[in-house]
Amino acid sequence: MSHATDESTQIQDPDQPTDSDQVREIGHDEFDPVGALALIGLYFLILVFLWFFMYFVEFLGNDPTVVSGIVSVVTGGVGLA
Amino acid sequence: MNIHAYEKLWLVAAMLLIVGFIATITYGSVALGITMVGDQQDTVEPTELADDDRFDDPRVEQVGENEYEAYVVAQTFSFQPNPIEVPEDSDVTFYVTSRDVIHSFSLVGTNVNTMVIPGEVAEMTVEFDDPAEYGVVCNEYCGPGHHDMEGEVHVVSEDEFDLTELEADGPDEVETGDEISVDVTTENRQLEAIETTITLEIGDETLTEDVTIEGGETLETTFTVDSATLGEGDHDWTVTVDDHTDSGTVTVADDLEDDGGDDDE
């Protein structure tokens, strides 16, 4: 029986193929997730780039676009962006 | 609560991202004037569009120098009017509603796209610059023939564009020797006056009349032809104004059995 307490759920099962490969124990304080930070930073850059690309190239480049009747005179250049 | 420094960093970055997204959209709305389809228009009765001033006759109307309004009805599985013709360099406001189920009205390859919901009227103002032809699709499933539902918007050059409506009416039969008169009604629905020529072709005869029609005016003309010159038999006739035509056929006979007068229709 597994128990709800924290300790028991941490018991690693020897039959799990993944566990047999464990070579060291890293505790909370020694663990520094630089890899996660690197990946997420990369993701952030991709998101920013793609957002601008989609908005300003794909979307605004796909004119005509629905504009309000009044402002329309001023924004003749919407599609040029 | 114990949050790792990297996580805090990411939290800040994520918030920046979110605020940046909202800012971009706001910029589009405020600075570029991109407007969402909204609730500006009153509701309509989908089953009574025939009695509705705006939608009884789906059409394009001119409302200002370069401003037009297009009243469009979507129904299973077509759009009216089709094609929709508007001039280059114009601001066109589309008013779209549905006679039956939910459809969409979407100009392919553009950002003109709206749902069309029965009872509601979608309003979209669009600027068209150069002449072009756009396909229109219905991108909301509306029944078994949904994939056949298509239309077109033609943006045509200034010269080609008009809002002229032509209707011609002539007798079905006349007795040889009587006159054939064809009544022509020409309506100029544009705001400016047009100068044009109305032409009637019947048999080998061609009659023309140069006219000027003021904006919003309707002109009535009548062409008369002596049936004797045409001779006995069926004669097709065509009335032409610019690229609009209307036609009919008249039978010229020696003696008509019942002389019930000019039976028009």
Added chain:
Amino acid sequence: MSNAYIDQFPAEAKVIRAAFYSSFFALALGGVFGIIQTLHRTGYYRFIDSADYYTVLTAHGVFLVISFTIFFLVGIFTWAITTSLDRGVEDLRFTWGWYGLMAVGITLTGVAILAGFTDATDISASVLFTFYAPLQAHPLFYLGLVLFVVGTWFAGVDWFRSWWAWKAENPDERIPLPAFMVLTTMLMWYIATLGVAAAILLFLLPWSLGLIESVNPLLTRTLFWFFGHPVVYFWLMPAYMMWYVLLPKISGGKLFSDPLARVVFVLFLILSVPTGIHHQYLDPGIAEGFKFIAMTNTMFLLLPSLLTAFTVVASMEHGARQRGGEGYLGWLKALPWRDPVFAGMALAGLMFAAAGFSGMINAGMNINYLVHNTFWVVGHFHLTVGTAVALTFMAVTYWFLPQVTGKQLWSRSVALGQVVLWFVGMTFMSNAMHRGGLLGIPRRTAEPQYDGFEFEAAVGSVAELDAQIALGGVLLTLSLVLFFANVVGTALNGRSDDLPDNSYAGTLSGPEDAPQILDNLKLWTAIAVVLVIFAYTFPLLSIIDRGGLFGPELVELPLSTLDLESISALALAVEQSTIATLETTADTATAVIAGVIP
């Protein structure tokens, strides 16, 4: 003697098996319809009438996003509650009761849809999974959905009962994380389903029965999306749960942060519902201001997903480093890529990162003019529910099946091939769908080839996109075949004594680091309700004010062209006997499903 789930909770394991098998049955049906659609749309192989395409599409949508996903998640939620609270369900008959209700409900709905293929009855429900009025389905369709949803409500009650009983015995303990996730998800679900329940019970069902003349199409549509957006979180949150409680363990590490996981689920509870209007950015009759509010809420709803991305990746990294991984990115190599459970979940997560991007675009109010109802959207949700959720569910099946059947997985290498194939197939299919959408190719269309115009591609061509979509569809179908081979192969295996223990991931930063207030479910529910009231009261009032509660007179579809005087008696007789048959079929089906399980 092993200590697998089936050894701990044999009776519950049987319910979970039943839920899983029902889910897989729906997946198989949905997959068949999926490939038919793909080949039809792209023009590669058309053997059905284009008018029937929409019956196929309705079946694909409903079977996959209602039955496949929800049956699976009630299975894993039952696992999560019993395992983490370490107690069996309070009353097994009740548990079988809700399962039975769901099974009967979806059978009725399914039969109503599939009857659309034959002319033998006038039953049909080709209204797609969104069933927008005035499209009208046979009453059985709506009735079945109601029973199904009520079944899920009782399932929630079951899990709450377990928790209340557990709390009485453990008054001072934190709610274990898996149970916490189940409870918050269900609270979100109760709020969300109010919308669809109102749409069906107050309007669509009475209307389809002829009790009321007409409905307000914008109102029922808005109520649908009140439910329709949060339902995507009902699919996603179980997948997230797997990423939080199973993936770290499979990676060889621990969950990076229990407190943040709780924060994430709380955010989902309070933000999932007041966003549904983002599906209606292009609807006339809703003011731009309401759309803007919905967008703001939606954008903030990105937060829990973005936080999840970090926590999950960090947990995987912890596993990789414990397995000897080094460097900024070198640790990725140390992950157990040959384990199908890991590989499937990791690839699903990777695709979800891409889906996150297209989702951000979908959320951007005015950019919706570009993508709304185009094939882009289909590309997007095949990455979310079709991969992030579906592939995660398939991957964890390879862990759960031995647990609930007590049998060894038939083949780990086939399983690995399966998850990789899904990833590759989906890459082709969804990428091309996204690109097609940007050209204006519409979704939900049997023949997106028109007489008057063509779609113009700046890069590549429509033919090339069609080829990629068809190729992707074929690979996905193959992947499904491998999946079912494994499920059946495993079911045919004998009992094994050598199974991994039933357990889930430990944590690096545990619940003791999480403020107590996070476990105050009443508070979060109250906040969620208040936000919903804020977001929806005015739009709903305005819609009712404009169009009326029961809307204008409508032309409903299917149009009834039958001469009712002469055939009504006949129709009634046919209908009654069909309903009777359906009911027996449903009962038999339930019995069969239950019987399949040893």
